[in-house]
Amino acid sequence: MGTAPASRDVTSYGMGLAAPLALFFLLFFVAPLLQLFWLSLHNDTAGLHWGLGQYLHFLTDPFSLGVLGSTLLLGAEVTAVCLVLGFPIAWLYQRIGPRLQTIIILIVLLPLLTSVVVRTFAWIVILGRQGIINATLQSLGVIDTPLRLLYTQFGVVIALAQVQMPLMTLPLITALGRIDPNLDDASCSLGAGSWRTFFKVVLPLSLPGVIAGCTLTYAAAITAFITQSLIGGGQMLFMPMYLYQQASTLQNWPFAAAISIIFLLAVLAVVSVFTTLGRLSRGYGGA
Amino acid sequence: MSGRKRTWEAISFEFVMTAIAIVALILIIAPSLVVLIVSFTSGFSLKFPPPGYSLRWYAELWHAWQLHFAAKNSLIVALWATGLSIVLGVAAALAISRSRTLSARLLDSLFMSPLVLPALAFGLAALMLFSLVGLPVSPLTLVIGHTVVCVPYVVRNTVAALAQLEPTLLESSAVLGGEPALHIPAHRAAADPAGHHRGGLHRLHVVLRQCAGLPVPARCRDRHAADPDVAGPRGQARRDHRRTIGRVDHRDCRPRCGHGARHGTVAATDELIRRRGTANSPSA
Numbered sequence: 001m002g003t004a005p006a007s008r009d010v011t012s013y014g015m016g017l018a019a020p021l022a023l024f025f026l027l028f029f030v031a032p033l034l035q036l037f038w039l040s041l042h043n044d045t046a047g048l049h050w051g052l053g054q055y056l057h058f059l060t061d062p063f064s065l066g067v068l069g070s071t072l073l074l075g076a077e078v079t080a081v082c083l084v085l086g087f088p089i090a091w092l093y094q095r096i097g098p099r100l101q102t103i104i105i106l107i108v109l110l111p112l113l114t115s116v117v118v119r120t121f122a123w124i125v126i127l128g129r130q131g132i133i134n135a136t137l138q139s140l141g142v143i144d145t146p147l148r149l150l151y152t153q154f155g156v157v158i159a160l161a162q163v164q165m166p167l168m169t170l171p172l173i174t175a176l177g178r179i180d181p182n183l184d185d186a187s188c189s190l191g192a193g194s195w196r197t198f199f200k201v202v203l204p205l206s207l208p209g210v211i212a213g214c215t216l217t218y219a220a221a222i223t224a225f226i227t228q229s230l231i232g233g234g235q236m237l238f239m240p241m242y243l244y245q246q247a248s249t250l251q252n253w254p255f256a257a258a259i260s261i262i263f264l265l266a267v268l269a270v271v272s273v274f275t276t277l278g279r280l281s282r283g284y285g286g287a
Numbered sequence: 288m289s290g291r292k293r294t295w296e297a298i299s300f301e302f303v304m305t306a307i308a309i310v311a312l313i314l315i316i317a318p319s320l321v322v323l324i325v326s327f328t329s330g331f332s333l334k335f336p337p338p339g340y341s342l343r344w345y346a347e348l349w350h351a352w353q354l355h356f357a358a359k360n361s362l363i364v365a366l367w368a369t370g371l372s373i374v375l376g377v378a379a380a381l382a383i384s385r386s387r388t389l390s391a392r393l394l395d396s397l398f399m400s401p402l403v404l405p406a407l408a409f410g411l412a413a414l415m416l417f418s419l420v421g422l423p424v425s426p427l428t429l430v431i432g433h434t435v436v437c438v439p440y441v442v443r444n445t446v447a448a449l450a451q452l453e454p455t456l457l458e459s460s461a462v463l464g465g466e467p468a469l470h471i472p473a474h475r476a477a478a479d480p481a482g483h484h485r486g487g488l489h490r491l492h493v494v495l496r497q498c499a500g501l502p503v504p505a506r507c508r509d510r511h512a513a514d515p516d517v518a519g520p521r522g523q524a525r526r527d528h529r530r531t532i533g534r535v536d537h538r539d540c541r542p543r544c545g546h547g548a549r550h551g552t553v554a555a556t557d558e559l560i561r562r563r564g565t566a567n568s569p570s571a
Contacts, residue, residue, distance in 0.1 A: 017382035018394050021375040021438065025397055029435050032412035033404075035419070085311035092308040107312050110319050122318030125325065125335050132321070132335055158314075165315050167440075171447050178451040194300035212447035216440070219402040240405040247411060260408035264400070271399060278450075279387070 040257035054258035064242075064259075068266060071222050071239040074156065075270075078221035079214050081161040082168040086213065090172035091202075108169045111162060120230045123159040124150060127231070151233035159231045160221045167220055168213035175209020176202070207281035215274040219267060239263045364426055368433035375434070376441030383442075384449035395446070402439040409435065 043053035058064045093104050111119060126132045127149040134146040149155045179202060187197040203210075225240040232238065239259065247256035321335060326344060328337035348354065379398060383391040401409060410432065417428050 013381045013385070015382050015386065015388075015390065015394075018379040018391075021379040021398065021442075022394060024375055025435065025438075028413065028431050029401060029409070030397075032409065032416040035416055036408065036412040039415075085307060085314065088304045088306075088308035089311050091304050104312070107316050111315060114319050114322065118322050119318045121333065122321045122325075125321055125333055126317060162314055162318060165311070171444065174444075174448055175451065193296040195296060198300065208447060208450050212443055215399075216402070216443055219399075223402070223405045225405060225407050240407055243405060244407055247407075256408075256411075260405065260412075263408075264404050267404075268396065268400065271402075272396065275392075275395065275399075 036257045037261055039254055040261050042254045045252055045254060054255045055262070057255065058258055058262055067237050067239055067242050068263070070236070071263075072266065072270070074153070074160070074228075074238060075218045075222035077153075077157045078160045078164060079168075079218045081157060082165055082217045083210065083214065085161065086165055086168035086172055087210075089169050090176050090206075090209075093173050094176050105173075108166050108173075112166050116163060116224070116226050117230075119163060120159060120227050123155070123162070123227075123231055127155050127159075150231065151235045153236065156228060156231045156236065159227050160224055163224065163227055164217045164220045167216035171209040171212040171216070172206065173209075175206040175212075179205045204281075208278060211274055211278040211281060215271055215278070218274070219271060222267060360426065364429045364433060367426075367430040368437050371430065371434045372437040372441050376438045377445055379438075380442045380445035380449060384446045385454075395442075398442045399439050401435050402443075406436055 040054055041050055041052065043049045043051040089104065089108065093101055096104075124131070128134070129146045129148075129150070131149070133149060134143075137143045138146065183201055183205070184197060187201045188194070192200065222238070223240055225244065228236075228238045229241050232241075243256050243259045243263070246252045246259060325333055325335055325337055327340045327342065328334070329339035329341035329343060330337060376398075379394070383395050383398075413428070413432050413435075414424075417424065422428060
């Protein structure tokens, strides 16, 4: 319609509404970060000599770069698992009665209502050498020796996917709920099958929810310190643990600060890609 | 043939989706279920299945005063952080969600960044700053830190919901409320601060319900049906407006004061749909 540019005027709120939060963030988020940045610009642990030595150290060290790479990859794997498992939940949610809907919401919210530490210990009980999975498989005679599930990439991905699932499923449920059910019928009556309708109609229309969910899941998965360290054990090192080791064990504060700044920038780059896709898909979904 | 093929396709689709959903739900619920079952163990270790069942650890809980103390602290910090996050976060999400300006995008990134910065790094940075300023570690600093970490969840979900909020709801609210507001004598607007206030709140109410995925309650309609303003002098204004709806310049319809949403978005949309319907049908 020709009113599109004008409608944006009418339907937007003043930026003043963002002022209280902006001020709060300036005081309690930006200020600590600036201090962190200031600290990262020092070459020695006492913070007396200025220089870019910490950043050079990180960017020329294959080990550090490897940790960064495996952390970003871990986030991608967890996000993919969450999307593949979370989308059917949201789809099922739209297709069942209100009582079952309440049960699904309760199950989806359950991980948010229990402590991360408790859930992670539960995964140790499930994935361990004498854990539920190994015991079941052995009693069924499928395997002879216990599988190594704990302290592996697979274990970390599964545990993180469970922990972060609500962050993916809730935006998806919202997004799917906004799609006009008549479109489904229209697509079917025009000859498209269920699979084609799903990939050509439902999935594209739910893109804002998919992107919101992916952003949340990705960011939460790569910064999940407790789950990464407990399930990954000492075998795998990811950025949050690397950072913690440098700050707490080695007391190398400027290097820890430099790690956080590099990590922050790497993740912000990924998130801004998601955000750009989100803005593009918004026009797509509203068309 | 094609009918059978379509049926088979539909069944395979529904089966695959439902199966994955059930597996995913089991995956979500399994750890919590395991913890729940293990909590009733009679033994001393985290063994599954437990050697026996008893309520002994729940009885122990009754005497664990450290746990009571910790639970009370958690509850207080959580309540304050939640309240503060919602108030600050929803307001900010309303401001940035429909704006495509650079400042809105920058603010969006700023509000999202606590999610991506490891909480550990932020915790260390905040601790350094608080000690530098001389603020002792207390429930207050905990609430501040948690609010920073929690705000992105509020902002991201509210923005995602607002992105799919029908712009016509807000548009029609402005069209119907914004124009008649011009006809109200100044003294009436001044004498009716409560109504002024209610309009804004009501618009917010509709937006928030939309965000939460809740239906807009029927009593909104009832209230507007019973609203004397709608049937009274401003009813005339709306009828005038009805005639001009086809060539309204929307830029002139921006609400100039809080009356912008006086009539509420639901009633407004119904009106708009009805008018468009009558305008388009040749019999009317």
